Amino acid sequence: MSVTIPAPRSQRIDPKYKRGPKSRSSFEMLAWLFMRLSGVALIVLIFGHLISNLIVGDGINAISFGFVAGKWADPIWQFWDLAMLWLAMLHGTNGVRTIINDYAEKHSTRAWLKGILYVATIFIVVLGTLVIFTFDPCVAGSTLPQC
Amino acid sequence: MSTELPEPPSKIELKAGVGGGGEIPTFNITLRVRRYLPETTAEAYWEDFKLTMYGTDRVLDALHKVKWDHDGSLSFRRSCAHGICGSDAMRINGRNRLACKTLLKDLDTSKPITVEAIKGLPLEKDLIVDMEPFFQSYREIMPFLISKGHEPTKERYQSVEDRERFDDTTKCILCAACTSSCPVFWTDGQYFGPAAIVNAHRFIFDSRDDAGDMRLEILNDKEGVWRCRTTFNCTEACPRGIQVTKAIAEVKQAILSRTV
Numbered sequence: 107m108s109v110t111i112p113a114p115r116s117q118r119i120d121p122k123y124k125r126g127p128k129s130r131s132s133f134e135m136l137a138w139l140f141m142r143l144s145g146v147a148l149i150v151l152i153f154g155h156l157i158s159n160l161i162v163g164d165g166i167n168a169i170s171f172g173f174v175a176g177k178w179a180d181p182i183w184q185f186w187d188l189a190m191l192w193l194a195m196l197h198g199t200n201g202v203r204t205i206i207n208d209y210a211e212k213h214s215t216r217a218w219l220k221g222i223l224y225v226a227t228i229f230i231v232v233l234g235t236l237v238i239f240t241f242d243p244c245v246a247g248s249t250l251p252q253c
Numbered sequence: 254m255s256t257e258l259p260e261p262p263s264k265i266e267l268k269a270g271v272g273g274g275g276e277i278p279t280f281n282i283t284l285r286v287r288r289y290l291p292e293t294t295a296e297a298y299w300e301d302f303k304l305t306m307y308g309t310d311r312v313l314d315a316l317h318k319v320k321w322d323h324d325g326s327l328s329f330r331r332s333c334a335h336g337i338c339g340s341d342a343m344r345i346n347g348r349n350r351l352a353c354k355t356l357l358k359d360l361d362t363s364k365p366i367t368v369e370a371i372k373g374l375p376l377e378k379d380l381i382v383d384m385e386p387f388f389q390s391y392r393e394i395m396p397f398l399i400s401k402g403h404e405p406t407k408e409r410y411q412s413v414e415d416r417e418r419f420d421d422t423t424k425c426i427l428c429a430a431c432t433s434s435c436p437v438f439w440t441d442g443q444y445f446g447p448a449a450i451v452n453a454h455r456f457i458f459d460s461r462d463d464a465g466d467m468r469l470e471i472l473n474d475k476e477g478v479w480r481c482r483t484t485f486n487c488t489e490a491c492p493r494g495i496q497v498t499k500a501i502a503e504v505k506q507a508i509l510s511r512t513v
Contacts, residue, residue, distance in 0.1 A: 125389075125390075125393075125443055125476060126443060126475075126476065128474055129474055129475045132473060132512060133475070134473075134474075134475050134477070134479035134480075135473060135479060135508060135509065135512065137479070138479045138505070139509065204482075207480075208436070208437055208440055208480075208482070209440065210440075211440055211441050
């Protein structure tokens with residue numbers, strides 16, 4: 107007497123496990139290093155920013171269009187804000203990039219999410235840099251003394 | 254010729270009711286096992302077993318009791334049953350543990366004790382998973398001594414300090430409790446995983462081994478050590494008490510100091 111054994115349902119007979127192609131670059135290492143170094147730099151930059159804006163002199167009451175214009179007339183503050191913008195944006199973008207890598211399971215999902223992320227990052231960094239360097243305090247009807 | 258051997262001095266007469274097996278307290282538990290029977294059902298489901306267990310029993314004894322006295326179809330791996338072979342890693346009350354090292358009295362017996370297969374590896378049946386992806390990562394880091402030059406005629410000498418350097422990571426029993434507790438490994442299983450890195454660490458920091466650079470190169474991959482998010486799940490899960498996250502951090506540092 108022969109008995110027909112139904113085919114197993116698990117569908118996991120002899121599966122192949124393939125890791126993606128090996129990466130030769132040290133990009134992930136540099137990204138990891140950048141996260142730590144930019145984090146330390148940002149602590150200094152952000153606290154310097156907060157102290158100069160909110161505590162020194164008249165503190166928060168001094169903040170106005172003129173206050174910002176005065177700050178950006180000084181190349182040191184231009185550089186300070188530029189460094190803060192770039193480091194914060196790249197630090198944050200890299201953080202979100204790792205989150206996408208950790209949580210998205212499909213390659214196409216990852217590619218889409220990261221594409222949107224990079225476009226947004228480039229847009230904000232370029233716009234911010236442009237504003238810092240081309241800022242003109244003398245808008246129409248300005249009452250600032252230097253205009 | 255036969256000589257009567259004297260009674261061994263260690264033998265102690267026990268009076269009934271003083272000490273002995275009868276004294277061990279018993280308690281009732283509910284063992285909630287995640288069952289998966291690919292022959293009959295498509296989905297995994299929970300099944301409860303009411304058991305009377307002793308104070309000295311482990312989760313493995315409860316599983317034995319189910320398999321031997323209640324339902325023989327329950328499937329799980331175990332070999333030595335004493336925490337050395339690493340066969341019976343499973344998720345007990347949501348944490349990766351060896352069933353043979355987890356005493357029932359240490360768990361909350363007033364609530365059902367949940368037992369599931371470890372996560373992140375393909376489930377085959379009940380508590381048995383396919384360990385192949387795990388061992389594939391393990392093989393990729395070349396877990397064997399590679400030495401250049403001539404083979405010595407005598408033993409390979411190593412100082413006590415040099416041996417101490419990688420002592421912690423020699424304790425691994427490849428139970429997969431760490432790798433299958435790692436959230437990064439759960440996502441797509443591409444990450445090498447803590448166990449492979451621990452076993453690479455064991456050879457990278459061995460003064461007798463000459464292939465440390467090759468292993469560091471392998472782990473510098475985008476799926477290598479840089480995917481570690483230091484959540485410490487692996488350290489918490491390791492039944493041998495290996496400082497897994499620390500070992501991964503040491504490999505990260507070794508890769509950094511090699512290239513920078």
